[in-house]
Amino acid sequence: MTTTPLARPNIDPARLAALASIVTGSAGHHEVVSPLDGRALATLPRSNEADVERALAAARQAQAAWARRPLRERRAILRRAGRLFLAHQDELLDLIQLENGKNRLSAFEEVSDVALTAAYYARTSRRLLRPHRRRGVIPVLTSVREFRVPKGVVGIISPWNYPLMLAVADAIPALIAGNGVVLKPDSATPLCALAAVELLRQAGVPADLVGVVVGAGSALGPRLIDGVDYVMFTGSTATGRIIAEHCGRQLIGCSAELGGKNPLIVLADADIDRAAHGAVQACFSNSGQLCVSIERIYVEDAAYDAFAAAFTRRVSAMRLGVGLDWEADIGTLTSADQLAGVSAHVDDAVAKGATVLAGGKARPDIGPYVYEPTVLAGVTADMDVARTETFGPVVSLYRVAGADEAVRLANDSPYGLNASVWSRRRGGDVARRVHAGTVSVNEGYAAAWGSTDAPMGGVKDSGLGRRHGDEGLLKYTEPQSVLRQRIASVAPPDRVSGETYARFMSRALALLTRVRP
Structure with missing residues (x-):
């Protein structure tokens, strides 16, 4: 780096x-x-x-x-x-x-x-x-x-x-x-x-x-x-x-x-280089301090080794910096609290047996809150990083047997904000099975966020309501209905009994129910 x-x-x-x-x-x-x-x-x-x-x-x-x-x-x-x-x-x-x-x-x-x-x-x-x-x-x-x-x-x-x-x-x-x-x-x-x-x-x-x-x-x-x-x-x-x-x-x-603990799924038929490039952007934009950023990657077994190698190679080549120019690929965390939280997640995972494939440490030589973009493997359910939102430049890589397992694990979270699926042929079908407010196929988050005409927001613990669209x-x-009634009132006219009015209205309503919308 x-x-x-x-x-x-x-x-x-x-x-x-x-x-x-x-x-x-x-x-x-x-x-x-x-x-x-x-x-x-x-x-x-x-x-x-x-x-x-x-x-x-x-x-x-x-x-x-x-x-x-x-x-x-x-x-x-x-x-x-x-x-x-x-x-x-x-x-x-x-x-x-x-x-x-x-x-x-x-x-x-x-x-x-x-x-x-x-x-x-x-x-x-x-x-x-x-x-x-x-x-x-x-x-x-x-x-x-x-x-x-x-x-x-x-x-x-x-x-x-x-x-x-x-x-x-x-x-x-x-x-x-x-x-x-x-x-x-x-x-x-x-x-x-x-x-x-x-x-x-x-x-x-x-x-x-x-x-x-x-x-x-x-x-x-x-x-x-x-x-x-x-x-x-x-x-x-x-x-x-x-x-x-x-x-x-x-x-x-x-x-x-x-909040979110957003998943990314790589299927065996994905373009591996394209998926690795997109995953870097999806995981590490704004140093991972992004509600829709990816923190979990599930890769089908047939593609795992190739994807893991391509992804970690790209992550390791990222340029860290705090300059006010276009050179850095990743900047700094925003506060000491953020740095402490990210460091705690990585340290806990390593202490419990996770493997660091890339990054894994703070860089005070660059800036007081800089942390390297980090890829973990071997993450298990007892580690804090497995289910709790990190909100930093840390992603966990998982090998799965197939799409069904990937979808099941992706949905095994209280969150449902954003997700990503990478595939040449099966992406749309798999995307519909993921419980998230937005799911991008062959893109991380930018297409979903930039498509202003489409509503965006979370399900489950990721929020309520939508922005965009x-x-x-x-x-x-607030919707306000303003009504104008002409000639006859909706109420019974003078000198018409309630019973007679109800019989007339029943016939009218029966007729209306037969009329196609």
């Missing part, structure tokens, strides 16, 4: 001050530290519950006017925002790397996704949000139109692993639908979210419509949920359960993309 050096640009203090001014905060200061070298990046205001209330009140007031603006204006503003993200990508890529530590190509995935999402919903929202005619109870006499009205104010709680994309890509459809937003980014990576909000404002989004609060989720989350009309959360399954319970008490909806926007709206 080779390394690339850190090249650190100067960050304009005036630029940081502009970003800090976006935060609704009055409770002291919050320091943002770069995982690349442990140095401070910025000091921001810290928020408290009163600040959350101020941000909510401002967003709610601004939302009323925003919802009255024609949809074509809202669409145009968010389409413009998508273009601005592309135009400012160099600065955004630097900021993502400095704040999160991922390699530059993984950072580019964030920028490109935001632009794609903005373009997609600017294009499709007219179809999704226009009024639809529905059938009334009495043909001709009852007319019904279904409208889609915004929820009001949406709370978005975004994680540190994709600090730009998961902050703003979920906000875009909420805004186009006519909502206000209060965003609580992870405390470790708020600068990317602030840069995103600044670009939204440049595009024409009213300043108060999107508020940002910075602080611990345990301190700010409950007050935020109490004050919003819908919650979008991305994070751990444990926290997702708490948020869903809180939303249930408030009788508001929520969508949550949670129609549901990714409609979840931020």
